[in-house]
Amino acid sequence: MSSPESVVATPSRIRVVDADVHHNVRAKEDLFPYLSRLERDRLLEYGLPRNTGLHQANGGWRGARADTFDAGEDVDPRSNFPMFQRKLLDDCGIDLAILQVELTPSLVALADVDYSAALIRAINDWSLEHWVAKDPRYRLSLTVPMHDPVLAVKEIERLGDHPSVVAVYVVCGSTRLYGKREFDPVYAACVDHGLSLAVHFSNEGFGMNPPPTAAGFPSYYAETYLIRPQFYQAHLSSFLFEGTFEKFPQLKVIFCESGFGWVPAFRWRADAAWKELRLQTPWVKRLPSEYIDEHLRFTTQPFEESEPPTAVDQVIAWMNGARTLLYSSDFPHWDFDPPEAVPARLGPQVRRQILADNALLSYPKLVPLAGTVRA
Amino acid sequence: MSSPESVVATPSRIRVVDADVHHNVRAKEDLFPYLSRLERDRLLEYGLPRNTGLHQANGGWRGARADTFDAGEDVDPRSNFPMFQRKLLDDCGIDLAILQVELTPSLVALADVDYSAALIRAINDWSLEHWVAKDPRYRLSLTVPMHDPVLAVKEIERLGDHPSVVAVYVVCGSTRLYGKREFDPVYAACVDHGLSLAVHFSNEGFGMNPPPTAAGFPSYYAETYLIRPQFYQAHLSSFLFEGTFEKFPQLKVIFCESGFGWVPAFRWRADAAWKELRLQTPWVKRLPSEYIDEHLRFTTQPFEESEPPTAVDQVIAWMNGARTLLYSSDFPHWDFDPPEAVPARLGPQVRRQILADNALLSYPKLVPLAGTVRA
Numbered sequence: 001m002s003s004p005e006s007v008v009a010t011p012s013r014i015r016v017v018d019a020d021v022h023h024n025v026r027a028k029e030d031l032f033p034y035l036s037r038l039e040r041d042r043l044l045e046y047g048l049p050r051n052t053g054l055h056q057a058n059g060g061w062r063g064a065r066a067d068t069f070d071a072g073e074d075v076d077p078r079s080n081f082p083m084f085q086r087k088l089l090d091d092c093g094i095d096l097a098i099l100q101v102e103l104t105p106s107l108v109a110l111a112d113v114d115y116s117a118a119l120i121r122a123i124n125d126w127s128l129e130h131w132v133a134k135d136p137r138y139r140l141s142l143t144v145p146m147h148d149p150v151l152a153v154k155e156i157e158r159l160g161d162h163p164s165v166v167a168v169y170v171v172c173g174s175t176r177l178y179g180k181r182e183f184d185p186v187y188a189a190c191v192d193h194g195l196s197l198a199v200h201f202s203n204e205g206f207g208m209n210p211p212p213t214a215a216g217f218p219s220y221y222a223e224t225y226l227i228r229p230q231f232y233q234a235h236l237s238s239f240l241f242e243g244t245f246e247k248f249p250q251l252k253v254i255f256c257e258s259g260f261g262w263v264p265a266f267r268w269r270a271d272a273a274w275k276e277l278r279l280q281t282p283w284v285k286r287l288p289s290e291y292i293d294e295h296l297r298f299t300t301q302p303f304e305e306s307e308p309p310t311a312v313d314q315v316i317a318w319m320n321g322a323r324t325l326l327y328s329s330d331f332p333h334w335d336f337d338p339p340e341a342v343p344a345r346l347g348p349q350v351r352r353q354i355l356a357d358n359a360l361l362s363y364p365k366l367v368p369l370a371g372t373v374r375a
Numbered sequence: 376m377s378s379p380e381s382v383v384a385t386p387s388r389i390r391v392v393d394a395d396v397h398h399n400v401r402a403k404e405d406l407f408p409y410l411s412r413l414e415r416d417r418l419l420e421y422g423l424p425r426n427t428g429l430h431q432a433n434g435g436w437r438g439a440r441a442d443t444f445d446a447g448e449d450v451d452p453r454s455n456f457p458m459f460q461r462k463l464l465d466d467c468g469i470d471l472a473i474l475q476v477e478l479t480p481s482l483v484a485l486a487d488v489d490y491s492a493a494l495i496r497a498i499n500d501w502s503l504e505h506w507v508a509k510d511p512r513y514r515l516s517l518t519v520p521m522h523d524p525v526l527a528v529k530e531i532e533r534l535g536d537h538p539s540v541v542a543v544y545v546v547c548g549s550t551r552l553y554g555k556r557e558f559d560p561v562y563a564a565c566v567d568h569g570l571s572l573a574v575h576f577s578n579e580g581f582g583m584n585p586p587p588t589a590a591g592f593p594s595y596y597a598e599t600y601l602i603r604p605q606f607y608q609a610h611l612s613s614f615l616f617e618g619t620f621e622k623f624p625q626l627k628v629i630f631c632e633s634g635f636g637w638v639p640a641f642r643w644r645a646d647a648a649w650k651e652l653r654l655q656t657p658w659v660k661r662l663p664s665e666y667i668d669e670h671l672r673f674t675t676q677p678f679e680e681s682e683p684p685t686a687v688d689q690v691i692a693w694m695n696g697a698r699t700l701l702y703s704s705d706f707p708h709w710d711f712d713p714p715e716a717v718p719a720r721l722g723p724q725v726r727r728q729i730l731a732d733n734a735l736l737s738y739p740k741l742v743p744l745a746g747t748v749r750a
Contacts, residue, residue: 172589172590173589174589174590174591175591176590177588177590177592177594178590180594210585210586210588210589210590211585211586213585214549214580214584214585214588214606215550215579215585215606215609215610216549216585218552218613219552219554219613222653223552223613226611226612226615226644226645227608227609227612229640229644230588230602230608230609231588231590234588234590234593234602236601237593238594240598241593241594241595241597241598242594242595259644261639261641261643262640264636264686265634265679266636268681268682268686269634269679271680271682272679272680273597274597277434277595277596277597277600278597280597289682304643304644304647306639306693307664307693312643314689315640318682335651
């Protein structure tokens with residue numbers, strides 16, 4: 001197991017930070033060393049839970065880029081460490097990559113929260129030992145059993161001070177919106193350990209979670225692609241009007257793979273709602289757009305394809321994207337974006353901010369400075 | 376009961392059409408003349424179902440404008456016919472107003488679909504007799520029991536040829552997304568009777584319907600305001616990728632009170648999803664944005680308040696709003712918009728299109744011409 005004393009080497013010059021990369025175990029046996037005998041027997045007998053099979057054919061080649069099956073058709077590219085080093089880190093010039101494990105959605109949708117938490121502990125330990133410890137360019141976004149906030153806090157307390165752990169990783173599907181006060185201890189733990197909260201779609205409608213829309217389940221993968229921004233909008237509405245950012249003024253929330261074209265209209269509507277209805281939520285002191293500017297960050301992949309193509313530049317201006325956007329590749333998924341997806345026409349300064357500087361400001365522990373990391 | 380033979384007088388010059396007005400019964404007794412004895416006894420004993428009480432204090436003064444309680448504190452302004460004539464039609468210069476009854480959300484969330492359909496028949500008959508027949512400026516959007524498509528078709532067949540019925544009225548909360556093929560007979564009936572499909576939020580999470588978001592229920596009214604566009608986005612995704620508009624090339628769908636700031640980014644994302652994934656849904660022949668231009672219309676209230684204020688003009692351009700937006704007041708609700716909410720800076724031509732011309736093109740029966748209305 002990795003220990004908090006691991007040395008975190010940092011490249012001397014950070015030009016590209018990738019805020020959303022998905023690795024995975026190759027097989028259940030990878031987790032055996034990190035489990036008790038009882039948990040191991042259970043995993044051996046029943047196998048790992050699987051991310052949903054509801055929508056078959058999710059974007060081609062089992063969701064991964066066709067050119068990433070270096071180890072053969074039967075090996076999940078997400079488990080191929082040398083391939084990641086070559087095709088992501090080296091070929092794309094990624095200086096720091098934040099790992100968010102592929103298996104999280106199904107692990108956090110298990111009804112048995114204790115077994116869920118055991119598998120989560122195992123996959124975090126395995127990630128630190130077999131990925132983070134083996135290349136100084138990796139950081140870990142720590143999976144937590146968010147469906148049981150008490151156990152989520154325990155996991156943050158267990159590993160939150162590891163110098164390579166930079167965020168807490170949660171997925172959008174949930175029985176409860178994340179602004180609800182029972183999650184406050186999780187955010188207190190995030191702030192206390194210098195971690196941002198990374199939010200990613202995936203497990204909506206899995207397990208105990210409600211259907212993904214107010215009218216049930218879609219039929220096709222293209223529909224799931226279109227409804228994803230909704231999951232984030234619901235949680236953001238909840239954060240804003242429950243007063244989460246008043247309670248946790250240091251908390252940064254990273255919306256991963258949410259798209260960003262929706263953000264300006266959401267900001268306008270949120271400000272209008274606040275102006276009209278703030279008497280009902282007097283603890284919300286400021287305009288929602290101010291909280292969003294200060295607390296929310298949005299990863300870029302898949303970069304919006306607007307019509308006309310330059311319309312997206314206007315969208316970026318309206319959402320203060322020069323400060324609020326973080327580059328991400330989503331490697332090794334089929335709809336991967338290289339750093340060049342952030343268009344040169346935005347200018348070198350804005351491009352540098354989106355590719356690296358904004359991330360350095362959004363994860364307090366991303367580049368540890370002397371005295372800032374408790375180890 | 377009104378009969379299809381009612382004369383439909385039409386103002387000689389149509390300058391303002393209001394696509395979303397909410398009237399209501401004053402009390403359950405209003406519906407007694409339209410029910411069988413068994414249904415009447417049941418209504419007498421149990422009372423009308425109520426729209427949700429989940430979010431108390433929904434925007435002030437019981438959801439209605441404070442100045443509309445002309446008949447006293449105890450009388451729902453939505454039931455005050457003379458007040459509507461004066462404060463909406465006369466004072467705002469509305470030439471045609473499309474009525475969408477306030478009670479629909481709770482009526483269509485009843486598990487007993489036969490009783491639900493009986494109440495719906497009654498409220499449609501009552502609306503035609505007590506509102507539409509009494510002022511030539513009213514048209515009716517026909518409530519149907521969409522949760523049982525067979526019964527929905529029956530109601531369209533019963534009243535769809537009434538010359539003042541211009542649309543079929545459904546609400547977003549549903550156990551199934553509206554692109555699913557079991558709803559196709561409803562759309563066939565719409566097209567057959569020259570009716571558009573009007574979709575309005577309201578009953579998400581009521582009765583049998585799933586929670587309003589993929590993470591459950593929000594706490595505050597301001598949140599419900601922010602998540603509303605999601606309900607429409609889910610149904611639109613479903614319409615597009617189920618191929619509804621290929622099957623019904625004449626169908627027009629009116630999204631009422633959905634906001635419209637979200638539309639450009641949704642179009643871009645839908646086109647991107649189609650380009651990448653259309654092999655999985657080969658029956659979707661055209662770019663989603665083309666279907667949206669041709670088949671979707673969006674009502675204006677509450678008019679988007681952008682920052683900077685003129686940003687909304689750019690949004691309108693990107694969504695072809697000069698053709699796709701329809702003015703609505705949402706009278707008598709608290710967040711009512713008068714026709715002046717459509718800003719003069721858009722120019723007289725675009726303003727005229729949004730205030731009236733687009734509606735005349737979007738509801739085939741809005742202004743009946745000789746030979747076009749089957750009576």
